[in-house]
Amino acid sequence: MIKADLQKLNTQRAIKQSSSRYVFRTCCAILLTIMFSASFFYVWLEFVEEHNQTGHLLGLANLLMAVLIYGGISILLFNWLGGYRIGVYRKMNIVASQISGLFLLNIAEIFVSMAITGQFRFFFDFLWRYALLFVVQSVADVIVTDVMVNVYRKMFPPFRLLEVYDKHEGYAKVLPQKLNSMQYKYDVSAGIRFDVPQEKLISEMLKYDAILINDLPAEQEKTMLKLCFAMNKRVYYVPKISDILVKSSGELNQFDSPLYYRRNMPMNSWERMWKRFFDLLFSALALLLLSPLLGVVALAIKLEDGGSVFFRQERCTIGGEIFSILKFRSMIEDADKAGEVHPAEDEDPRITKVGRFIRKFRIDELPQLINILKGDMSIVGPRPERLEHIEMYTKQIPEFCFREKVKGGLTGYAQVYGKYNTSALDKLKMDLIYIVNYSILLDIQIIFETVRVLFSKESTEGFGEEQTWYGEEQGEEGQVKKEHVGEGRTQ
Numbered sequence: 001m002i003k004a005d006l007q008k009l010n011t012q013r014a015i016k017q018s019s020s021r022y023v024f025r026t027c028c029a030i031l032l033t034i035m036f037s038a039s040f041f042y043v044w045l046e047f048v049e050e051h052n053q054t055g056h057l058l059g060l061a062n063l064l065m066a067v068l069i070y071g072g073i074s075i076l077l078f079n080w081l082g083g084y085r086i087g088v089y090r091k092m093n094i095v096a097s098q099i100s101g102l103f104l105l106n107i108a109e110i111f112v113s114m115a116i117t118g119q120f121r122f123f124f125d126f127l128w129r130y131a132l133l134f135v136v137q138s139v140a141d142v143i144v145t146d147v148m149v150n151v152y153r154k155m156f157p158p159f160r161l162l163e164v165y166d167k168h169e170g171y172a173k174v175l176p177q178k179l180n181s182m183q184y185k186y187d188v189s190a191g192i193r194f195d196v197p198q199e200k201l202i203s204e205m206l207k208y209d210a211i212l213i214n215d216l217p218a219e220q221e222k223t224m225l226k227l228c229f230a231m232n233k234r235v236y237y238v239p240k241i242s243d244i245l246v247k248s249s250g251e252l253n254q255f256d257s258p259l260y261y262r263r264n265m266p267m268n269s270w271e272r273m274w275k276r277f278f279d280l281l282f283s284a285l286a287l288l289l290l291s292p293l294l295g296v297v298a299l300a301i302k303l304e305d306g307g308s309v310f311f312r313q314e315r316c317t318i319g320g321e322i323f324s325i326l327k328f329r330s331m332i333e334d335a336d337k338a339g340e341v342h343p344a345e346d347e348d349p350r351i352t353k354v355g356r357f358i359r360k361f362r363i364d365e366l367p368q369l370i371n372i373l374k375g376d377m378s379i380v381g382p383r384p385e386r387l388e389h390i391e392m393y394t395k396q397i398p399e400f401c402f403r404e405k406v407k408g409g410l411t412g413y414a415q416v417y418g419k420y421n422t423s424a425l426d427k428l429k430m431d432l433i434y435i436v437n438y439s440i441l442l443d444i445q446i447i448f449e450t451v452r453v454l455f456s457k458e459s460t461e462g463f464g465e466e467q468t469w470y471g472e473e474q475g476e477e478g479q480v481k482k483e484h485v486g487e488g489r490t491q
Helices: 004-051 059-081 091-117 120-155 171-180 198-205 218-230 241-247 269-305 353-360 368-374 387-396 398-405 413-417 424-436 440-453
Strands: 159-165 186-193 210-214 234-237 250-252 259-261 310-316 322-328 378-380 409-411
Touching: 004 059, 004 091, 004 120, 059 091, 059 440, 091 120, 091 440, 159 198, 171 186, 171 210, 186 198, 198 218, 210 218, 218 234, 241 424, 269 322, 269 353, 269 368, 269 378, 269 440, 310 387, 322 368, 368 409, 378 440, 387 398, 387 424, 398 424, 409 440, 413 424, 413 440
Parallel strands: 159 186, 159 210, 210 234, 378 409
Antiparallel strands: 250 259, 310 322
């Protein structure tokens, strides 16, 4: 057991570190809110008052109220989109979240301004002014956030992690490398086996800011989690599928024993209805707005080699239903004529010149808006897989069929937070995180994150010679064999 004085010392240290970071982020949030609210105040004072024809002056009190509302909504949006997570997310991710919040905020303010001033006929005038405000705010945001992030990294060095492991095999070798790739946040600088004497284990744990539990058997993992809790040590570990399934459990307090429950239905009737309404509205508007782009892409594909514009392939969606997915053709005709499953390599010779461009920005996926309009797919959900891939993955990971609890999506949790070459097991876990935590707000958040991912080079990485789709991991889900197979994006 941990001695009382040792536990007290770790508690004080953990509270101090956490409080310092919290205070810094709070100060940054206040500064950003003041900066954006002040710029909004200027626009309102100089422009909105000029167009006020409701018969009364807005007055200073109403102006201040409008600014407070603007600032309050900006705080909610930035917090929801992760715009205040300095030191947690990458710099560009933070900026992208903040700019997304500003975009939504200023769009809403256009209509609020017209309603208050009674000047709906000046829509384009309002649009121009708020568009200019958005550009100025975005430029200022990039500069200020860059300074904030740099100051944070100087004040708070990366967490020094001690890796506690059983065997350094397969996936266990990869995890520390992934964490160390985020040098501004993590430093996995040492490791120790779990089976050393507990006194030595505790002595080593005291030297580090946090613990990385890496590929431990279930019982050993539970022991380490309890030990970290007792020592007030921040802990990182890879969740098993069962961990994800119970994460969003409900709590019953109807008698004197704690009881958790899970509904195990991804959505209720109202959620299904609203999701379908959202899919219809979004896909119809997107097809209308993007029709010029779709026409240009179709023409470019046709002119390059004279082949067909679209590529169709059978995929699987909710309940195991089969449908024909629609994409712009990005490879040569009959690229998979032999029926073989090829890996989507970075320099795949089957990809055409136009195909390489439209793949880079995911434009090849846009015809799936028609699938969404028909009801085959949803805007957000697990990516629908090829039938042969599902059969292959399910043999290795029986829980892979859990993805079929919801409709396949144009984008999804795994597409936002994973890569094309992320292992099937990791992508399954990400899809399950989405399924068990589903909400309309989560869908909207993933859509905004998708826009950011479109400009992220690493998200479009294909398979290199040493990369596999399955990956390697051994745990509750069973042994995953090392095979070099396709990622599923043959077209």
